[in-house]
Amino acid sequence: MGQEPGDPRGFSERLRAARERQGLDPRPTRPEPSGAPDPSAFAVGARVALDLVSALLVACAIGWGLDRLFGTKPWFLIGFVPLGGAAGVLNVWRMFAPDPKAPGPDRRKTGPDPGR
Amino acid sequence: MAAGKIDALSQFALHPMFGELGRMGFSQSPLMMAVAAGLTLLILGVGMAPRAMVPGRLQAAAELLYEFVYNMCSETIGEEGRRFFPFVFTLFLFILFGNLLGVFPYFFTFTSHIAVTLALTIVVVVLTTVVGLAIHKLHFFSYFVPEGVPKLLLPLLVPIEILSYLSRLISLSVRLFANMMAGHVMLEVFGAFVIMLGGAGLLGLLPAGLALGVNTVLIGFELLVAVLQAYVFAILTCIYLHDAVHLH
Numbered sequence: 226m227g228q229e230p231g232d233p234r235g236f237s238e239r240l241r242a243a244r245e246r247q248g249l250d251p252r253p254t255r256p257e258p259s260g261a262p263d264p265s266a267f268a269v270g271a272r273v274a275l276d277l278v279s280a281l282l283v284a285c286a287i288g289w290g291l292d293r294l295f296g297t298k299p300w301f302l303i304g305f306v307p308l309g310g311a312a313g314v315l316n317v318w319r320m321f322a323p324d325p326k327a328p329g330p331d332r333r334k335t336g337p338d339p340g341r
Numbered sequence: 342m343a344a345g346k347i348d349a350l351s352q353f354a355l356h357p358m359f360g361e362l363g364r365m366g367f368s369q370s371p372l373m374m375a376v377a378a379g380l381t382l383l384i385l386g387v388g389m390a391p392r393a394m395v396p397g398r399l400q401a402a403a404e405l406l407y408e409f410v411y412n413m414c415s416e417t418i419g420e421e422g423r424r425f426f427p428f429v430f431t432l433f434l435f436i437l438f439g440n441l442l443g444v445f446p447y448f449f450t451f452t453s454h455i456a457v458t459l460a461l462t463i464v465v466v467v468l469t470t471v472v473g474l475a476i477h478k479l480h481f482f483s484y485f486v487p488e489g490v491p492k493l494l495l496p497l498l499v500p501i502e503i504l505s506y507l508s509r510l511i512s513l514s515v516r517l518f519a520n521m522m523a524g525h526v527m528l529e530v531f532g533a534f535v536i537m538l539g540g541a542g543l544l545g546l547l548p549a550g551l552a553l554g555v556n557t558v559l560i561g562f563e564l565l566v567a568v569l570q571a572y573v574f575a576i577l578t579c580i581y582l583h584d585a586v587h588l589h
Binding site for chain 1: 500501502504505507508509510511512515516519
């Protein structure tokens with residue numbers, strides 16, 4: 226509306242909007258890792274605690290189950306507990322990690338980068 | 342309850358119902374599930390029956406629910422999210438009605454049992470894994486291989502990633518179950534305060550009134566938690582499906 230048809234910036238902008246409306250360009254989706262909208266500090270704390278512990282619980286369950294299965298009493302449990310703890314920390318890290326797609330000093334790959 | 346001790350947990354006990362059915366394990370929990378499912382169907386069925394261009398109140402509510410979950414699916418999962426909309430919608434409404442029905446007195450909250458929430462979570466995790474395998478075939482397992490990591494560390498990191506993936510089973514189910522159970526325990530405890538203090542004579546009337554006030558606030562808070570936790574469960578399901586569809 227009110228845009229000159231020859232205005233390249235206005236046209237590409239409108240084309241992008243139209244394509245998005247029709248669903249031709251899949252929108253870049255990067256969902257927030259958070260569950261609740263605008264969480265309070267207590268909610269964040271509860272989520273961190275839960276994510277930290279849940280991996281450890283799963284690891285304990287797997288270790289205990291494998292021990293039961295193979296009759297190797299403590300060894301699988303001993304092996305899985307540190308792994309579970311690390312997985313819990315990984316869960317928390319994912320929650321607060323900087324966006325890997327954002328520009329910045331991030332060691333992760335950001336896509337095709339001929340400069341590296 | 343007024344017998345001098347607070348019995349906050351007996352509200353979660355299951356009681357067999359309906360004679361022969363009860364002996365087969367039928368209790369309040371499956372009864373409330375059936376009520377929740379029936380109420381969902383009733384609201385959607387009766388609400389959408391007029392098929393009006395300008396919706397009435399019930400139809401507007403049904404359409405609002407539909408569009409809310411639909412937008413959540415398509416925005417979180419992406420364009421492919423529409424295919425999973427029926428699943429997420431069912432899950433969301435089942436949990437939402439289970440939570441909300443539980444706020445009513447004498448009603449049972451089936452989402453306050455870890456057995457129920459864990460079963461729902463297992464469905465979600467198995468579904469996301471199957472979806473990931475169906476879309477990406479064996480390439481799905483690259484989800485467990487972090488990018489830009491020396492090969493030497495992979496034997497250590499891949500099990501950690503798999504454990505992190507499986508930890509969803511616990512975190513998703515415990516989140517819903519703990520929220521619902523904690524809320525109902527609080528309600529019960531403050532309800533017991535009202536009765537115990539109210540029965541303690543003139544001096545107890547003021548604190549009893551305070552406890553009643555707290556309970557009133559807690560009911561409102563429970564309504565918020567009921568909706569919020571259903572939303573959280575649904576949006577996390579969407580995020581997991583997004584991961585399965587897009588791999589990172």
